[in-house]
Amino acid sequence: MTNSFKVKLGQGGYGSVFKGKLPDGRLVAVKGLFSNLESNNSGVEFINEVASISRTSHVNIVTLLGFCFDKRNKRALIYEFMPNGSLEKYIYGEKKATSESDPAFGWETLYQLAIEIARGLEYLHRGCTTRILHFDIKPHKILLDEDFHAKISDFGLARLCLEKESFISMSGARGTAGYIAPEVFNRNFGVVSSKSDVYSYGMMVLEMVGGRKNIDVKVGVDHPSQLYFPHMIYDRIKLNRDLGLHGIVTEERELAAKKMIIVGLWCIQTNPLSRPSMSKVLEMLEGSVEALEIPPKPFLSSPPRSPQLSISSSTSAQISVSTMK
Numbered sequence: 001m002t003n004s005f006k007v008k009l010g011q012g013g014y015g016s017v018f019k020g021k022l023p024d025g026r027l028v029a030v031k032g033l034f035s036n037l038e039s040n041n042s043g044v045e046f047i048n049e050v051a052s053i054s055r056t057s058h059v060n061i062v063t064l065l066g067f068c069f070d071k072r073n074k075r076a077l078i079y080e081f082m083p084n085g086s087l088e089k090y091i092y093g094e095k096k097a098t099s100e101s102d103p104a105f106g107w108e109t110l111y112q113l114a115i116e117i118a119r120g121l122e123y124l125h126r127g128c129t130t131r132i133l134h135f136d137i138k139p140h141k142i143l144l145d146e147d148f149h150a151k152i153s154d155f156g157l158a159r160l161c162l163e164k165e166s167f168i169s170m171s172g173a174r175g176t177a178g179y180i181a182p183e184v185f186n187r188n189f190g191v192v193s194s195k196s197d198v199y200s201y202g203m204m205v206l207e208m209v210g211g212r213k214n215i216d217v218k219v220g221v222d223h224p225s226q227l228y229f230p231h232m233i234y235d236r237i238k239l240n241r242d243l244g245l246h247g248i249v250t251e252e253r254e255l256a257a258k259k260m261i262i263v264g265l266w267c268i269q270t271n272p273l274s275r276p277s278m279s280k281v282l283e284m285l286e287g288s289v290e291a292l293e294i295p296p297k298p299f300l301s302s303p304p305r306s307p308q309l310s311i312s313s314s315t316s317a318q319i320s321v322s323t324m325k
Protein backbone atom coordinates (compact mmCIF):
# COMPACT_ATOMS: atom_id res chain seq x y z
CA MET A 1 0.00 0.00 0.00
CA THR A 2 2.83 2.42 0.79
CA ASN A 3 5.11 1.17 -2.00
CA SER A 4 7.71 0.10 0.58
CA PHE A 5 7.35 3.33 2.55
CA LYS A 6 8.88 5.42 -0.24
CA VAL A 7 7.20 8.77 0.37
CA LYS A 8 7.39 10.05 3.91
CA LEU A 9 4.87 12.82 4.56
CA GLY A 10 5.93 13.71 8.05
CA GLN A 11 6.92 12.62 11.48
CA GLY A 12 4.67 12.73 14.50
CA GLY A 13 5.28 11.97 18.13
CA TYR A 14 3.80 8.47 17.69
CA GLY A 15 5.29 7.44 14.39
CA SER A 16 6.05 8.38 10.82
CA VAL A 17 3.42 9.17 8.23
CA PHE A 18 3.77 7.74 4.72
CA LYS A 19 1.90 8.29 1.49
CA GLY A 20 0.06 5.25 0.19
CA LYS A 21 -2.49 4.08 -2.34
CA LEU A 22 -5.47 1.79 -1.89
CA PRO A 23 -6.23 -0.90 -4.49
CA ASP A 24 -9.04 1.32 -5.81
CA GLY A 25 -6.52 4.10 -6.50
CA ARG A 26 -7.40 6.36 -3.60
CA LEU A 27 -4.43 8.10 -2.01
CA VAL A 28 -4.01 7.66 1.73
CA ALA A 29 -1.72 8.66 4.56
CA VAL A 30 -0.53 5.74 6.67
CA LYS A 31 0.49 6.60 10.20
CA GLY A 32 2.60 3.87 11.78
CA LEU A 33 2.31 3.74 15.54
CA PHE A 34 5.30 2.64 17.48
CA SER A 35 4.78 1.37 20.93
CA ASN A 36 7.85 0.61 22.99
CA LEU A 37 5.63 -1.09 25.51
CA GLU A 38 5.46 -4.85 25.77
CA SER A 39 1.89 -5.66 25.03
CA ASN A 40 0.78 -9.25 25.16
CA ASN A 41 -2.87 -8.67 24.62
CA SER A 42 -4.66 -9.21 21.39
CA GLY A 43 -5.14 -5.56 20.58
CA VAL A 44 -8.86 -5.73 21.22
CA GLU A 45 -8.74 -2.37 22.96
CA PHE A 46 -6.96 -0.86 19.98
CA ILE A 47 -9.47 -2.25 17.53
CA ASN A 48 -12.44 -1.15 19.62
CA GLU A 49 -11.05 2.31 20.00
CA VAL A 50 -10.39 2.68 16.29
CA ALA A 51 -13.84 1.32 15.47
CA SER A 52 -15.52 3.76 17.80
CA ILE A 53 -13.53 6.74 16.57
CA SER A 54 -13.95 5.83 12.92
CA ARG A 55 -17.64 6.63 13.34
CA THR A 56 -16.61 10.28 13.63
CA SER A 57 -17.57 11.96 10.41
CA HIS A 58 -17.39 15.65 9.64
CA VAL A 59 -16.29 17.70 6.66
CA ASN A 60 -13.66 19.43 8.81
CA ILE A 61 -12.18 16.27 10.31
CA VAL A 62 -9.71 14.09 8.40
CA THR A 63 -11.44 10.78 7.70
CA LEU A 64 -9.99 7.68 9.29
CA LEU A 65 -10.37 5.02 6.61
CA GLY A 66 -9.06 2.03 8.49
CA PHE A 67 -6.24 0.48 10.43
CA CYS A 68 -3.63 -2.25 10.24
CA PHE A 69 -2.88 -4.62 13.05
CA ASP A 70 -0.71 -7.65 12.49
CA LYS A 71 0.42 -10.64 14.51
CA ARG A 72 3.70 -8.98 15.42
CA ASN A 73 1.71 -6.23 17.07
CA LYS A 74 2.57 -3.69 14.38
CA ARG A 75 -0.16 -1.14 14.00
CA ALA A 76 -1.02 1.74 11.75
CA LEU A 77 -3.88 4.14 11.14
CA ILE A 78 -4.99 4.92 7.59
CA TYR A 79 -6.33 8.37 6.79
CA GLU A 80 -7.55 10.12 3.69
CA PHE A 81 -4.65 11.91 2.01
CA MET A 82 -4.54 15.68 2.35
CA PRO A 83 -2.59 16.98 -0.67
CA ASN A 84 -1.82 20.45 0.64
CA GLY A 85 -0.18 19.29 3.85
CA SER A 86 -0.40 21.09 7.14
CA LEU A 87 -1.35 24.66 7.97
CA GLU A 88 2.01 25.17 9.62
CA LYS A 89 3.85 25.84 6.39
CA TYR A 90 1.34 28.53 5.44
CA ILE A 91 1.72 30.30 8.77
CA TYR A 92 5.43 30.44 9.29
CA GLY A 93 6.87 28.05 6.79
CA GLU A 94 7.85 28.21 3.19
CA LYS A 95 4.39 29.36 2.05
CA LYS A 96 3.67 32.00 4.63
CA ALA A 97 0.01 32.79 4.36
CA THR A 98 -0.19 36.51 4.90
CA SER A 99 2.40 37.16 2.24
CA GLU A 100 1.09 39.47 -0.47
CA SER A 101 3.02 37.43 -3.01
CA ASP A 102 0.45 34.67 -2.60
CA PRO A 103 -2.93 36.38 -2.87
CA ALA A 104 -4.69 33.01 -3.11
CA PHE A 105 -3.72 32.45 0.48
CA GLY A 106 -4.47 35.78 2.06
CA TRP A 107 -6.71 36.99 4.82
CA GLU A 108 -9.93 35.68 3.28
CA THR A 109 -8.48 32.17 3.29
CA LEU A 110 -7.12 32.49 6.81
CA TYR A 111 -10.46 33.70 8.11
CA GLN A 112 -12.27 30.88 6.31
CA LEU A 113 -9.83 28.36 7.78
CA ALA A 114 -10.39 29.74 11.28
CA ILE A 115 -14.13 29.14 10.80
CA GLU A 116 -13.66 25.64 9.38
CA ILE A 117 -11.35 24.57 12.21
CA ALA A 118 -13.85 25.97 14.72
CA ARG A 119 -16.61 23.89 13.08
CA GLY A 120 -14.52 20.73 13.30
CA LEU A 121 -13.68 21.34 16.93
CA GLU A 122 -17.24 22.22 17.82
CA TYR A 123 -18.34 18.93 16.30
CA LEU A 124 -15.75 17.03 18.29
CA HIS A 125 -16.93 18.75 21.47
CA ARG A 126 -20.64 18.35 20.97
CA GLY A 127 -21.83 16.39 18.06
CA CYS A 128 -19.92 13.21 17.45
CA THR A 129 -20.35 9.74 18.84
CA THR A 130 -17.04 9.68 20.61
CA ARG A 131 -16.13 12.67 22.67
CA ILE A 132 -12.49 13.20 23.50
CA LEU A 133 -11.60 16.19 25.55
CA HIS A 134 -8.24 17.80 25.25
CA PHE A 135 -6.78 17.28 21.82
CA ASP A 136 -3.45 18.69 20.86
CA ILE A 137 -4.69 21.40 18.52
CA LYS A 138 -1.78 23.12 16.79
CA PRO A 139 -1.00 24.21 13.21
CA HIS A 140 0.50 20.90 12.14
CA LYS A 141 -2.67 19.11 13.22
CA ILE A 142 -4.64 21.11 10.66
CA LEU A 143 -4.40 19.64 7.19
CA LEU A 144 -5.54 21.20 3.94
CA ASP A 145 -7.38 19.38 1.19
CA GLU A 146 -7.02 20.02 -2.53
CA ASP A 147 -9.25 23.11 -2.31
CA PHE A 148 -7.50 24.46 0.80
CA HIS A 149 -10.31 23.56 3.16
CA ALA A 150 -9.17 22.77 6.69
CA LYS A 151 -9.55 19.43 8.43
CA ILE A 152 -8.44 18.50 11.90
CA SER A 153 -6.13 15.53 11.71
CA ASP A 154 -5.81 12.56 14.00
CA PHE A 155 -7.13 14.48 17.05
CA GLY A 156 -5.11 12.47 19.52
CA LEU A 157 -6.26 9.12 18.24
CA ALA A 158 -2.74 7.72 18.04
CA ARG A 159 -2.06 8.72 21.60
CA LEU A 160 -5.37 7.39 22.73
CA CYS A 161 -4.87 3.98 21.14
CA LEU A 162 -1.39 3.54 22.53
CA GLU A 163 -2.24 4.77 25.98
CA LYS A 164 -5.29 2.56 26.25
CA GLU A 165 -3.30 -0.44 25.15
CA SER A 166 -0.45 0.20 27.52
CA PHE A 167 -2.76 0.59 30.48
CA ILE A 168 -1.43 4.06 31.08
CA SER A 169 -5.00 4.60 30.16
CA MET A 170 -6.31 8.07 30.61
CA SER A 171 -3.72 9.28 33.04
CA GLY A 172 -1.24 11.92 32.03
CA ALA A 173 -1.57 14.28 29.14
CA ARG A 174 0.85 15.57 26.57
CA GLY A 175 0.61 18.79 24.81
CA THR A 176 2.72 21.09 22.73
CA ALA A 177 4.11 24.10 24.53
CA GLY A 178 2.69 27.32 23.22
CA TYR A 179 -0.77 25.81 22.78
CA ILE A 180 -1.44 24.09 26.10
CA ALA A 181 -3.95 25.70 28.39
CA PRO A 182 -2.61 26.61 31.84
CA GLU A 183 -4.96 24.18 33.62
CA VAL A 184 -3.44 21.28 31.66
CA PHE A 185 -0.10 21.78 33.32
CA ASN A 186 -1.36 23.11 36.63
CA ARG A 187 -4.66 22.12 38.17
CA ASN A 188 -4.77 25.34 40.21
CA PHE A 189 -5.90 27.12 37.05
CA GLY A 190 -9.06 25.04 36.79
CA VAL A 191 -10.42 21.80 35.44
CA VAL A 192 -9.29 20.38 32.10
CA SER A 193 -12.23 20.43 29.74
CA SER A 194 -13.20 21.30 26.20
CA LYS A 195 -12.24 24.86 27.19
CA SER A 196 -8.62 23.65 27.17
CA ASP A 197 -9.00 23.04 23.43
CA VAL A 198 -10.55 26.48 23.07
CA TYR A 199 -7.32 27.87 24.51
CA SER A 200 -5.18 25.92 22.01
CA TYR A 201 -7.46 27.03 19.20
CA GLY A 202 -7.08 30.69 20.27
CA MET A 203 -3.30 30.45 20.36
CA MET A 204 -3.35 28.94 16.90
CA VAL A 205 -5.67 31.62 15.50
CA LEU A 206 -3.37 34.33 16.87
CA GLU A 207 -0.44 32.64 15.14
CA MET A 208 -2.43 32.63 11.92
CA VAL A 209 -2.95 36.37 12.36
CA GLY A 210 0.64 37.16 13.32
CA GLY A 211 2.26 34.83 10.80
CA ARG A 212 4.70 33.80 13.52
CA LYS A 213 4.94 31.79 16.71
CA ASN A 214 3.22 33.62 19.55
CA ILE A 215 6.35 33.31 21.59
CA ASP A 216 9.16 34.23 19.27
CA VAL A 217 12.37 33.76 21.15
CA LYS A 218 14.51 35.04 18.29
CA VAL A 219 12.58 38.31 18.02
CA GLY A 220 12.53 38.59 21.77
CA VAL A 221 16.26 38.82 22.13
CA ASP A 222 16.49 42.13 20.31
CA HIS A 223 13.01 43.46 20.89
CA PRO A 224 11.67 42.17 24.20
CA SER A 225 8.39 44.06 23.75
CA GLN A 226 7.68 41.92 20.69
CA LEU A 227 8.30 38.67 22.51
CA TYR A 228 4.70 37.73 23.06
CA PHE A 229 2.48 38.41 20.07
CA PRO A 230 -0.86 38.27 21.96
CA HIS A 231 0.25 41.15 24.21
CA MET A 232 1.54 43.19 21.32
CA ILE A 233 -1.62 42.78 19.27
CA TYR A 234 -3.81 43.29 22.34
CA ASP A 235 -2.32 46.73 22.91
CA ARG A 236 -2.80 47.65 19.28
CA ILE A 237 -6.42 46.60 19.11
CA LYS A 238 -7.30 48.07 22.49
CA LEU A 239 -5.82 51.46 21.58
CA ASN A 240 -7.30 51.26 18.08
CA ARG A 241 -3.85 51.52 16.54
CA ASP A 242 -2.74 50.26 13.16
CA LEU A 243 -2.54 46.48 13.46
CA GLY A 244 0.82 46.46 11.69
CA LEU A 245 0.03 43.24 9.83
CA HIS A 246 1.00 42.33 6.28
CA GLY A 247 -1.50 42.36 3.45
CA ILE A 248 -4.33 44.27 5.12
CA VAL A 249 -5.19 46.42 2.14
CA THR A 250 -8.97 46.36 2.23
CA GLU A 251 -11.51 47.10 4.93
CA GLU A 252 -12.87 43.58 4.57
CA ARG A 253 -9.48 42.08 5.40
CA GLU A 254 -9.10 44.39 8.36
CA LEU A 255 -12.47 43.28 9.72
CA ALA A 256 -11.56 39.62 9.25
CA ALA A 257 -8.23 40.18 11.04
CA LYS A 258 -9.91 42.09 13.89
CA LYS A 259 -12.47 39.35 14.44
CA MET A 260 -9.77 36.69 14.52
CA ILE A 261 -7.74 38.75 16.99
CA ILE A 262 -10.60 39.47 19.38
CA VAL A 263 -11.83 35.87 19.25
CA GLY A 264 -8.27 34.58 19.75
CA LEU A 265 -7.79 36.85 22.76
CA TRP A 266 -11.05 35.63 24.33
CA CYS A 267 -10.02 32.02 23.78
CA ILE A 268 -6.69 32.41 25.59
CA GLN A 269 -8.10 33.86 28.79
CA THR A 270 -6.43 32.20 31.76
CA ASN A 271 -9.68 31.34 33.48
CA PRO A 272 -11.33 28.53 31.48
CA LEU A 273 -14.74 29.89 32.44
CA SER A 274 -14.01 33.19 30.71
CA ARG A 275 -13.27 31.45 27.40
CA PRO A 276 -16.13 31.02 24.92
CA SER A 277 -17.41 27.60 23.85
CA MET A 278 -16.64 26.63 20.27
CA SER A 279 -20.22 27.38 19.22
CA LYS A 280 -19.83 30.87 20.68
CA VAL A 281 -16.53 31.20 18.79
CA LEU A 282 -18.36 30.45 15.56
CA GLU A 283 -21.05 32.96 16.39
CA MET A 284 -18.40 35.60 17.08
CA LEU A 285 -16.44 34.90 13.91
CA GLU A 286 -19.53 34.92 11.73
CA GLY A 287 -21.14 37.95 13.36
CA SER A 288 -20.19 41.60 13.10
CA VAL A 289 -17.03 42.99 14.61
CA GLU A 290 -18.96 45.80 16.32
CA ALA A 291 -20.75 43.22 18.44
CA LEU A 292 -17.45 41.99 19.86
CA GLU A 293 -16.21 43.24 23.19
CA ILE A 294 -12.46 43.41 23.78
CA PRO A 295 -11.54 40.91 26.52
CA PRO A 296 -9.23 41.59 29.47
CA LYS A 297 -5.54 41.38 28.58
CA PRO A 298 -4.57 37.70 28.69
CA PHE A 299 -1.67 36.65 30.88
CA LEU A 300 1.38 34.92 29.48
CA SER A 301 0.43 31.62 31.05
CA SER A 302 2.05 28.90 28.94
CA PRO A 303 5.58 27.74 29.59
CA PRO A 304 7.54 29.49 26.84
CA ARG A 305 10.27 27.06 25.78
CA SER A 306 10.52 23.28 25.40
CA PRO A 307 8.63 22.23 22.26
CA GLN A 308 7.07 19.07 23.72
CA LEU A 309 6.01 19.07 27.32
CA SER A 310 5.24 15.85 29.07
CA ILE A 311 2.89 16.32 31.96
CA SER A 312 3.38 14.29 35.09
CA SER A 313 0.80 11.78 36.15
CA SER A 314 -0.09 13.96 39.11
CA THR A 315 -2.30 15.80 36.67
CA SER A 316 -4.05 12.58 35.87
CA ALA A 317 -7.43 11.82 34.38
CA GLN A 318 -7.23 14.80 32.12
CA ILE A 319 -8.29 13.14 28.94
CA SER A 320 -11.79 12.06 29.27
CA VAL A 321 -13.37 9.79 26.76
CA SER A 322 -16.93 8.83 26.66
CA THR A 323 -19.33 7.39 24.18
CA MET A 324 -22.42 9.47 23.90
CA LYS A 325 -25.76 7.80 23.41
Ligand SMILES: Nc1ncnc2c1ncn2[C@@H]1O[C@H](COP(=O)(O)OP(=O)(O)OP(=O)(O)O)[C@@H](O)[C@H]1O
Residues within 6 Å of the ligand: 009, 010, 011, 012, 013, 014, 015, 016, 017, 028, 029, 031, 062, 079, 080, 081, 082, 083, 085, 086, 136, 140, 141, 143, 153, 154, 156, 158, 159
Ligand atom coordinates in the same frame (compact mmCIF):
# COMPACT_ATOMS: atom_id res chain seq x y z
N1 LIG B 1 -3.73 12.59 6.20
C1 LIG B 1 -2.59 13.18 5.87
N2 LIG B 1 -2.35 13.63 4.61
C2 LIG B 1 -1.20 14.26 4.29
N3 LIG B 1 -0.20 14.50 5.17
C3 LIG B 1 -0.36 14.08 6.44
C4 LIG B 1 -1.55 13.39 6.86
N4 LIG B 1 -1.44 13.11 8.18
C5 LIG B 1 -0.25 13.60 8.56
N5 LIG B 1 0.42 14.17 7.53
C6 LIG B 1 1.75 14.81 7.55
O1 LIG B 1 2.53 14.19 8.55
C7 LIG B 1 2.88 15.15 9.56
C8 LIG B 1 2.93 14.46 10.91
O2 LIG B 1 1.61 14.08 11.28
P1 LIG B 1 1.25 13.58 12.75
O3 LIG B 1 -0.21 13.69 12.94
O4 LIG B 1 1.85 12.25 12.97
O5 LIG B 1 2.12 14.57 13.57
P2 LIG B 1 2.01 15.38 14.88
O6 LIG B 1 1.15 16.54 14.59
O7 LIG B 1 3.39 15.70 15.35
O8 LIG B 1 1.22 14.44 15.83
P3 LIG B 1 1.45 13.53 17.08
O9 LIG B 1 2.54 14.16 17.90
O10 LIG B 1 0.11 13.56 17.73
O11 LIG B 1 1.82 12.18 16.55
C9 LIG B 1 1.85 16.26 9.44
O12 LIG B 1 2.31 17.50 9.91
C10 LIG B 1 1.59 16.27 7.94
O13 LIG B 1 2.56 17.05 7.28
